[in-house]
Amino acid sequence: MRKKKNRLFTIVSVLLVLVLIIGAYFYVSYVNKKKQEAEEKKSSSASVTVTNFDRNKITKIDIKHDDIHLVLEKVKDKWIVNGINNPLYFDQDKIDDIAFSCAQMTAEKIADNNPKDLKKYGLDNPKSIVEATFSDGKKVTFYLGSETPITSTYYLMKKGDPKVYVVWTNHAENFTIKPQKLLSVKIPEIDTQNITYVKLVRKGQPTIEIKKVDEKNKEDNEWKYYVRLWNLVQPYSQPVGVASDKFSEFIENVPNFSPEDIVGEDVYNPKYGLQSPRIELIVKDNKNTLHLFVGNNADDSTVYCRMADSKVVFTMSTYKTDFMNTIKPFDLIEKFAYIVNIDYVDKIEIFTKEKKHTLILDKKLIKKATSEEESDEYKYNFQADGRKIDEDTFKKFYQEIIGLLIDGENDKKPTGTPEVTMKFYLVNRKVDVMEYIPYNDDFYMVVRNGKSDFVIAKEQVQKMLKDLEDLVAGKYKPPEN
Secondary structure, three states, X not given: OHHHHHHHHHHHHHHHHHHHHHHHHHHHHHHHHHHHHHHHHHHHHOOEEOOOOOHHHEEEEEEEEOOEEEEEEEEOOEEEEOOEOOHHHEOHHHHXXXXXXXXXXXXXXXXXXXXXXOHXXXXXXXXXXXXXXXXXXXEEEEEEEEEOXXXXXXXXXXXXXXXXXXXXXXHHHHHOOOHHHHEOOOOOOOOHHHEEEEEEEEOOEEEEEEEEOOOOOOOOHHHHHHOOOEEEEEOOOOOEEEOHHHHHHHHOOHHHOOOOEEEEOOOOOHHHOOOOOOEEEEEEEOOOEEEEEEEEEOOOOEEEEEEOOOOOEEXXXXXXXXXXXXXXXXXXXXXXXXXXXXXXXXXXXXXXXXXXXXXXXXXXXXXXXXXXXXOOEEEEEEEEOOEEEOHHHHHHHHHHHHOOEOOEEOOOOOOOOOOEEEEEEEOOOOEEEEEEEEOOOOEEEEEEOOEEEEEEEHHHHHHHHHHHHHHHHOOOOOOOO
């Protein structure tokens, strides 16, 4: 019994020793790991201060590199460049970033505390020399050398300091900046939900001009009769309604405008094609106006552009401007031959060579709208050639009349005798006359108040006339939707 107890004690002792050894191993490993992580963190966060000044006290920055000499001066808290006293031309944020490089530069490390050979650092003939002047007259001068073997860093020296520093590429980019990179391009932000006006002028293509209908405007008030939010006022002979979905597809491209690169200010250089631009686009919302000119292609993927209120030439990706090349007026419009709200119609007369039909839309106002969200309510008395027609049946036939859809643009002058004429007598005593004159064996020219821009398939009009005969005879069966 005693031997068993001794054996059990021995086993427990061995296990305890093993546990202590394993615990000690993990503890030492943990301590070493934490120490290593701390050292790595300290190493990674370590940086060397090159300059530590107040950036806002810099009044002048002189940059020389290659054959470029830039003088950036602060005038009334705004930066100007090479004496051109128009701060709006220049990217103030970018120049502030250059000032930051001069005033508060940190280096990744010191490459050499006392270099004997500047050539190996590219500092015997620096890529750039930059001098910053402060409001108290003090100056600091930098010499930018070559790129280090480790990409994204460069060698740099500061006047009066023997050390060679390794600095990050952002400082090198600031110290070798090209003049065009300092120019500012401001493309106004356009609210696509509040568009009021669009004009697109293109060489060799019809101009597209769209205006939002403003019912508060006396001239626009009657357009509400024709169920329109926007009017296409060019290129057709008279305003045409714009299809909301197609217009949205078109206009949603505008907020994508952004410059790729700043080229310069020489807007008269013929290679840019901006003296006589290929495209001119004007877009207005209820606050801002965007006015853009598009010139020649800069390369396979970019095109030269400028804003109307600026001489700054910049490039933009062609995929952002292609939609303006391809859009056609016919793509944007409502395809209704003639559409008018039934509440604004008193009478319709329909003439063919053989017959005349008269549709009466007698109505009595029973409830006046009290807000813009509501509509006036009427009690109707519909008639077709003296026959009383119930409201549901008449309104379904009315949908056929205003549902006639154009099929294309008319390239002929409207001459000849109409086969079908429709006169719409409106509540404001205006009369709209729609005539359908043969274009060829398959199509009519659609003539509205003496002007024609479109054609329509004859079969559509003939189907409507057949249903009209059925309506008058009391046999009308509305089309199934």
